[in-house]
Amino acid sequence: MSTEAPLRVAVVGCGVIGRLHAEVAAHSPDLEVAALVDPHAPAAEAVAEQLAGLGRPRPRVHPDLASALAAGGIDVVAVCTLSGTHADLALEALEAGVHVVVEKPLDVAMGPARRLRAAAAERPGQVVAVISQHxxxxxxxxxxxxxxxxxxxxxxxxxxxxxxxxxxxxxxxxxxxxxxxxxxxxxxxxxxxxxxxxxxxxxxxxxxxxxxxxxxxxxxxxxxxxxxxxxxxxxxxxxxxxxxxxxxxxxxxxxxxxxxxxxxxxxxxxxxxxxxxxxxxxxxxxxxxxxxxxAEAPQGGYANPHLTQWTDIAAAVREGRDPWVTLDDGxxxxxxxxxxxxxxxxxxxxxxxxxxxxxxxxxxxxxxxxxxxxx
Missing domain, CATH: 3.30.360.10 (Dihydrodipicolinate Reductase; domain 2)
Known part of the structure; x- marks a missing residue:
């Protein structure tokens, strides 16, 4: 278990996959959900209640990523929105100076994905990972x-x-x-x-x-x-x-x-x-x-490949290295x-x-x- 302070995560998109990422963070000593972002406030509030039920601090709720980033206190943005919005939101987070995790697929079109790749190349100190938990x-x-x-x-x-x-x-x-x-x-x-x-x-x-x-x-x-x-x-x-x-x-x-x-x-x-x-x-x-x-080391009593990938992502952020599943893979x-x-x-x-x-x-x-x- 890491003795470092957990990475503060903003989960963008509070649908099915966003709820999963929040749940994974709640079971990780490396992560803490600091913010939830969704234009539909009840969706974000439902995830906040879920985290409270798991004994974790209640995160801030924001209608958009810009307001969440402006409030500060975020180390990593997890993009869990509709596929066609992935690259643009990831680019917004990257340009704000935080690390980025993008759910699959990287996007639906090559143009936005390629722009994200070019921006990431200019920021080698920031981790960009694409979820491929399998x-x-x-x-x-x-x-x-x-x-x-x-x-x-x-x-x-x-x-x-x-x-x-x-x-x-x-x-x-x-x-x-x-x-x-x-x-x-x-x-x-x-x-x-x-x-x-x-x-x-x-x-x-x-x-x-x-x-x-x-x-x-x-x-x-x-x-x-x-x-x-x-x-x-x-x-x-x-x-x-x-x-x-x-x-x-x-x-x-x-x-x-x-x-x-x-x-x-x-x-x-x-x-x-x-x-x-x-x-x-x-x-x-x-x-x-x-x-x-x-077999990889078990993560306590919560077995989930998303958690295993997030553990690698957290280590990549702290060690200044590439994550196991990179932007180029996505x-x-x-x-x-x-x-x-x-x-x-x-x-x-x-x-x-x-x-x-x-x-x-x-x-x-x-x-x-x-x-x-x-x-």
Whole structure:
């Protein structure tokens, strides 16, 4: 446990994910929620009551980030608002001189994300992290560690499936859901980006994307509810990516990685299979052994990968180093999602490097073929 004073956090956006970040902070000796920001005061007050119920000091409540920053007493801003507002709010916080944590995705468009990246480069003393808490799952760590050590041999392929189900009522529950401007996409941008991030973490830099998207199971949304893509990586590996919100009754997430000397399967965040050639002949269950070696220190009685990532972020702030999940990681994941949508729209393979460099900035919004079959 740190003996230093906790970092004072302003949580911007008091919806579902903002409440989670506040709860995580309440269980961390490294963090204290100093301010809650939401234009809808009852939402912020509800989170303040939640924190009081957990025995933590009641934070200030502000209608916007500017007033929270002007009041002072903030070390870190956690951006937990609608996806299409992420980069602009993060930039506002960065320019105020505080550290920044952005929920996934980094934004819905490359332009704002690239401006944030340029501003961060001029402020090396300020930490900017993007939430990708599943990198801290023991299952993900076990696979990553084995890959990094070369124990899979030549990595040849991967299969990433995000087979979720969302009702029509889910999309009808808020005007911003299923819009390009604020949701930034559908099954891939909103639900599948975490699994895509793990795919990139495991296989490296994607080179080219070929994709199709469609809207087949929902009405009154602009975005896709099915996305299918093939990704080619720098190392030569190929991967298939499938994300949907039409897989009734919801089959969850499955990620497979294959190589000449080993393979692994993660299903529902659990390591269900890992077998490497170098472990053949060893006694005991290899999955259990790999998980034991990858396990991070428990955080008291509150087990949550968001807390594990926040612990790393707090350490990065105090040690003056990069966080484990950086702004560049979030930028690459966003560029890959955008490449999927561009490929589906333009009907051709898209180079991820071109998306990163701004070649498609004139097609930042309303991108993605979502026409139902027969339309």
């Amino acid at each position: 990198r801290h799952d023991p299952a993900s760590l076990a696979v990553h560690n084995a890959l990094k050590a070369g124990r899979f041999g030549t990595v040849t392929s991967a299969v990433a499936n995000v087979d979720w189900y969302r009702t029509q009522a889910y999309y009808d529950s808020a005007d911003w859901r299923g819009t390009w401007a604020l949701d930034g996409g559908g099954a891939l941008m909103n639900q599948g980006v975490h699994t895509l991030d793990l795919l990139l973490w495991f296989l490296g830099t994607p080179v080219e994307v070929t994709a199709h998207t469609a809207r087949l199971g929902h009405e009154r949304i602009e975005v896709e509810d099915v996305a299918v893509a093939i990704l080619r990586f720098e190392g030569g590996a190929l991967a298939t990516l499938h994300a949907t919100t039409t897989a009734y009754p919801d089959l969850g997430v499955r990620l497979q990685v294959h190589g000449t000397d080993g393979s692994a399967v993660i299903a529902a965040d659990e390591l269900t299979f890992l077998h490497t050639r170098d472990a053949e002949g060893l006694e005991g269950d290899q999955v259990a052994r790999e998980l034991r070696d990858a 930028l690459l994941a966003l560029a890959t999602v955008r490449a999927v949508y561009l490929s589906a729209t333009l009907g051709k393979p898209i180079l991820v490097a071109d998306v990163l460099d701004g070649a498609y900035d004139d097609q930042e919004t309303h991108t993605g073929s979502t026409a139902p079959v027969g339309e």
